[in-house]
Amino acid sequence: MTLVVLVFSLALHALTFFVLVRFYSHVQNVKEESRQLHGMREDLEEILRQYTEEIKQENQELKDSLHSYADQNAGSAAAHEAPAPVEKDPQPHAFQKRAEEAVEHAGTKEAEDSFSPPPPPDEDQMETSNQAKVLSLSARGYTRDEIAKELQIGKGEVDLFLKFYLELQ
Known part of the structure; x- marks a missing residue:
């Protein structure tokens, strides 16, 4: 053992x-x-x-x-001279x-003054949102029913837009 x-x-x-x-x-x-x-x-x-x-x-x-x-450039604004050469590293x-x-x-x-920006390209048409339209019509004194009929949206949507707008203010 x-x-x-x-x-x-x-x-x-x-x-x-x-x-x-x-x-x-x-x-x-x-x-x-x-x-x-x-x-x-x-x-x-x-x-x-x-x-x-x-x-x-x-x-x-x-x-x-x-x-x-x-x-x-400040010293010779009329003369179009090339800038002084800058020391360059090999790479x-x-x-x-x-x-x-x-x-x-x-x-x-002078070159900067004569520059005119190119004409803007054909811009897309921007549509006003329903919320902006509702607020605009409300500011003009339209009632809820008239706004809904004009914009072809529901009265509840108009109420919501107006309610959210009033809460944010």
Whole structure:
């Protein structure tokens, strides 16, 4: 009987030792992953900081070029000169290209004054809603029955429209 208890105890000790070793290795893996994630986070923060600084610098350059363009236009309103060339990076970003194109293609004050908008396209006819018609006829002094007959809707609908309108006021 003691032999069975001794074997059982040894088996439990071995199982406990095995579980502790597995737990320890799992904890070590989690710590290593945590260190890696911390390093990746720091790298990402550095990349984002650099990107933000780059964007700020590009914004400042764009702002300076727009100010110089505005000053140049203010100084020579009669002359239609091209804007001063802007320093370009070997590969400027898309938004920087668009901003430079906008500066290059911006018209003078005279061109803006002579602009007339294109004629509006054939506009769709807008219909007044039944609610607006009911309120309009009610304001003119029509009774509930006359409004219902005029608009060919039920008296209950007219009552509802008027009731909701009065509640909103």
